[in-house]
Amino acid sequence: MQRGLVHAMAWTLATGAAVTLSWWGVHTVMSGTAYDRPLAVPLTTLPLSSSTRNPQSPSPEASPSASPSPQAAASTPASGPPPSAGAPSSSARPSPKASARAGQVKAYPVSGGRVVFDLGASSAELVSATPAAGWRMQVWKQDYWIRVTFTRDGSEVSVFCTWHDHPPVVETVDP
Incomplete structure (x- = not known):
């Protein structure tokens, strides 16, 4: 035992x-x-532009059936295009880290996918990188640069962000 x-x-x-x-x-x-x-990322109250919105269609604010009450409309999450650079809404409270950076969020679409950076005055951060259907993605991060590469069938598309001794600069290589 x-x-x-x-x-x-x-x-x-x-x-x-x-x-x-x-x-x-x-x-x-x-x-x-x-x-x-x-x-x-803090959301803006109204999107500045959208490639998916039909300008001839009436806006949701003009339609009486779009929001039954102001309170219900405020409690539902906003759907639509990704946030663009701008002032955060009054209800969004950015984290201390985000407010200290005070960057500008920018998206860079390429044939292999989409890359979003938060560009500050002297540095940058990768917010997201999404490959298109059938593409693979790799990300490299260093102290003064970020590289996102999308590959498919021998094709390679890269997005570079560098900021050594200068504000962040984004370059795309999309043959």
């Missing part, structure tokens, strides 16, 4: 050590990849 307990205890300790080591290894590898936590 005592021998069985010793074997069970040894197995439990070995299994716990293996799980801990595996978790630590995966965590270490994944912490430096492009799978960082998403950055919350």
